[in-house]
Amino acid sequence: MMTSGLEQGLPEYQGHTPAMGDQQLSIAHNVFWVACDGATIVLSMESGKYFGFDNVAAFIWGEIAQRNPQDQIASAMANNYGLDIERARADLDSFTQKLQTNGLVEFAVTSATSQSIEEHPQSANSDAGHVSSSHTGKQSGDVRGFHRFLLFVEAYVLMVRTDLGLWRKGFHGLWKRFGSSRERAGSSLPGDPAVVKSICAPVQAAFRWYRPGAACMHRAMTTFWFLRRRGIQPALCLGVRRHPFGSHVWVEFNNQVLNDSQQVRETYQTIARVA
Numbered sequence: 001m002m003t004s005g006l007e008q009g010l011p012e013y014q015g016h017t018p019a020m021g022d023q024q025l026s027i028a029h030n031v032f033w034v035a036c037d038g039a040t041i042v043l044s045m046e047s048g049k050y051f052g053f054d055n056v057a058a059f060i061w062g063e064i065a066q067r068n069p070q071d072q073i074a075s076a077m078a079n080n081y082g083l084d085i086e087r088a089r090a091d092l093d094s095f096t097q098k099l100q101t102n103g104l105v106e107f108a109v110t111s112a113t114s115q116s117i118e119e120h121p122q123s124a125n126s127d128a129g130h131v132s133s134s135h136t137g138k139q140s141g142d143v144r145g146f147h148r149f150l151l152f153v154e155a156y157v158l159m160v161r162t163d164l165g166l167w168r169k170g171f172h173g174l175w176k177r178f179g180s181s182r183e184r185a186g187s188s189l190p191g192d193p194a195v196v197k198s199i200c201a202p203v204q205a206a207f208r209w210y211r212p213g214a215a216c217m218h219r220a221m222t223t224f225w226f227l228r229r230r231g232i233q234p235a236l237c238l239g240v241r242r243h244p245f246g247s248h249v250w251v252e253f254n255n256q257v258l259n260d261s262q263q264v265r266e267t268y269q270t271i272a273r274v275a
Contacts, residue, residue, distance in 0.1 A: 024067055024068075024069050024070070024107070025064045025067075025070065025096060025099075025105045025106070025107060026064070026067055026105065026106060026107075027064065027065055027104070027105060028044075028046075028103055028104055028105055028106045030044070030045040030046050030172070030176065031043065031044050031045065031046075031103075031104050031105075032045065032238075032271045032272035033061065033065070033271065034240065034269045034270065034271040035269070036240060036241065036242045036269045037241075037242040037243060038054065039052050039053060039054040039058060039242060040052070040053045040054070040057075040058040040061050040062070041053075041240050041242065041269075041271060042061065042104060043238075043240070043271050043272060044102065044103055044104060045172040045175060045176065045272070046103055046172060047102070047103065047172075048170065048171060048172050049102070050240065050245070050247070051102070051104070052242070052245075056077065056081060056091070057095060059076075059077070059080065060073060060077070060092060060095055060096075063076060064096075064099075064105055070089075070092060070093075070096070073092055074088045074089045074092050075088070077091070077092060148202070151202040152202045152205055152206060154202065154226070155202040155203040155205070155206035155222065155226055156206040156209070156210070158203075158206075158222050158225050158226055158229075159203070159206050159207065159210055159214070159218060159219075159222040162174070162218055162221045162222045162225065163211075163214070163218060165177070165221075166217065166218070166221075171217060174221060175236075175238075175272075175274065178221070178224065178225070178236060178274050179274045181228075191254065193253045193254050193256035193258065196227065196232060196234070196253045196258060197253075197256075197258045199226075199227065199230065199232070200223050200226065200227065200251075200258050200259060202226070203219065203222050203223045203226050203259070204219075204259065206222070207219045207222070216248055216249050216250065216260075217249045219259055220236060220237075220249040220250050220251050220259060220260075221236065221249070223251045223258060223259045224236040224251050224274070227251070227253075232253070233275065234251050234252060234253045234258065234275070235251065235252045235253070235273050235274065235275035236249070236251055236273060236274040236275070237249065237250050237251070237252055237270050237272075237273045238270070238271055238272040238273065239264065239265075239267075239268025239269055239270050239271060240268060240269055240271050241267060241268050241269065246268075247268070248260075248264060248267075248268050250264050
């Protein structure tokens, strides 16, 4: 979707890293990760690249995610993998330098805001808060004639705008825009995923009539946008799989997939979400 495949290695670092000691690294902003089939898959939303880490690399990443000092990480490597402490420090320094040059980590400062455990996709398992189950029925899919046509036109125009946004900003740029914008939830909205799914019907129809070559990202982002405009707070999900490597985008509401098969949650591990 964003890259042709998984980056198994990292290029050699050409910059400079401060000397190891009590230095504390943190995961860079707009970097997401998930455990997948025994490995850790990392996505840089800035570059649109995926990276795959396993064994020692996955262990180091987990330690950095916990914001442990580098000396502590090196000691843990030496204990867990039977390494001499100097060798562990050298390996850690080499790996973290490569992480830095790819924009995956940064040196933490006390005042910096960073991605917390609660913000990580693996621990952010809940959707937006539950909303009232009462619904006027006006947008429940029981629309006919001219009103249905207007909804179709609206969905089609949003899909065109999504397509233009992807062309101008790229996937990561549009993802960040959706993540930074907030629509106020209405006071009388459906809480039943089946009702919300029926509201998405005009988007599904627009996607069927849209240009050939439109991908899952067009349908998912348009669905997300269409619902947000109605004050409904869905979740835009990005998932990955390791064998064979692939990525997919879909929309959920109350942990139910709206615009795709429910099996996508089993096929793909969620690495990032906007809710």
